[in-house]
Amino acid sequence: MNEEFYLHIYNKQLEIEAVPSNQEVAEWAMNLMNLLYPERLTSPDYSINEIKRLFLKQEKELVRILNGTKACENCNNEAVARKIFESIPELYRRMNTDISAILEGDPAAKSEFEIIRSYPGFLAISLYRIAHALLQAEIPIVPRILTEYAHSITGIDIHPGAVIGEYLYIDHGTGLVIGETTVIGNYVKLYQGVTLGALSVEKYMVNIKRHPTIEDHVIIYSGATILGGDTVIGSNCIIGGNVWLTKSVPPHSTVYHQSAVKVIETKQP
Numbered sequence: 001m002n003e004e005f006y007l008h009i010y011n012k013q014l015e016i017e018a019v020p021s022n023q024e025v026a027e028w029a030m031n032l033m034n035l036l037y038p039e040r041l042t043s044p045d046y047s048i049n050e051i052k053r054l055f056l057k058q059e060k061e062l063v064r065i066l067n068g069t070k071a072c073e074n075c076n077n078e079a080v081a082r083k084i085f086e087s088i089p090e091l092y093r094r095m096n097t098d099i100s101a102i103l104e105g106d107p108a109a110k111s112e113f114e115i116i117r118s119y120p121g122f123l124a125i126s127l128y129r130i131a132h133a134l135l136q137a138e139i140p141i142v143p144r145i146l147t148e149y150a151h152s153i154t155g156i157d158i159h160p161g162a163v164i165g166e167y168l169y170i171d172h173g174t175g176l177v178i179g180e181t182t183v184i185g186n187y188v189k190l191y192q193g194v195t196l197g198a199l200s201v202e203k204y205m206v207n208i209k210r211h212p213t214i215e216d217h218v219i220i221y222s223g224a225t226i227l228g229g230d231t232v233i234g235s236n237c238i239i240g241g242n243v244w245l246t247k248s249v250p251p252h253s254t255v256y257h258q259s260a261v262k263v264i265e266t267k268q269p
């Protein structure tokens with residue numbers, strides 16, 4: 001490597017926005033999850049006072065993260081963190097609706113404990129819900145770091161800008177992508193490989209609704225792709241596996257391809 005290369009890296013350092021490391025952001029969120037769901041820990045036995053102290057510690061840690069985020073240097077970070085933590089009971093209530101949706105919808109789910117401990121869908125939704133609250137408080141960059149952390153450990157990519165109702169059920173979830181301007185109602189079920197995306201992706205579309213709206217009680221089976229900001233999947237629809245949809249669908253519809261698979265028995269020699 002020559003001097004020019006080292007100089008290039010050195011100069012890049014000077015331009016970098018001060019933002020706490022991705023690891024610090026992820027640790028903060030996972031510690032919050034451990035507090036909200038002590039089922040995630042081995043035999044926790046905190047007193048009520050210790051629980052209060054730990055929540056306060058998390059709030060202060062958020063202030064520290066926000067103070068380290070240069071783009072937000074004029075924000076009142078104490079007030080922002082206070083507001084976020086005041087909304088934690090409501091976030092927790094919403095997360096619990098997601099647990100109920102999984103427990104009631106998935107024949108393989110045996111208990112809340114199992115969902116809290118092992119379901120990637122629940123973890124991804126929970127981290128999205130925290131990130132969405134941070135985004136609503138106009139905190140820069142940190143929400144996206146958080147959902148991309150969730151993406152890296154679960155394979156589920158939910159943009160923090162998506163608006164998602166209660167009782168979201170994600171089963172398996174690997175390869176699920178929910179774009180920035182998606183709107184999802186209540187009691188929606190999503191399976192692995194579903195894409196809620198933009199019809200085409202161009203930079204000028206930055207402030208345009210590019211991703212679909214999914215109304216209440218819709219089931220979208222594995223591998224389905226639903227595209228476009230004007231595409232509305234009406235309530236109580238079932239979208240079959242691998243369906244490719246760029247148009248709206250009226251409520252109570254079932255959408256699936258006709259099977260193109262032919263099974264031809266080959267004669268034994």
Ligand SMILES: CC(=O)SCCNC(=O)CCNC(=O)[C@H](O)C(C)(C)COP(=O)(O)OP(=O)(O)OC[C@H]1O[C@@H](n2cnc3c(N)ncnc32)[C@H](O)[C@@H]1OP(=O)(O)O
Binds near residue numbers: 243
């Ligand atoms: C681990 C896990 O289990 S994760 C969950 C994975 N499972 C899924 O994602 C389920 C996906 N299910 C589907 O897509 C279903 O077909 C549904 C729910 C949309 C519709 O189900 P049904 O109304 O029962 O339709 P049915 O099974 O009778 O199919 C009717 C015909 O359409 C075909 N068909 C149905 N869905 C599809 C599809 N997604 N793609 C291609 N062909 C399909 C069937 O093969 C059948 O063809 P045939 O008449 O030539 O035999």
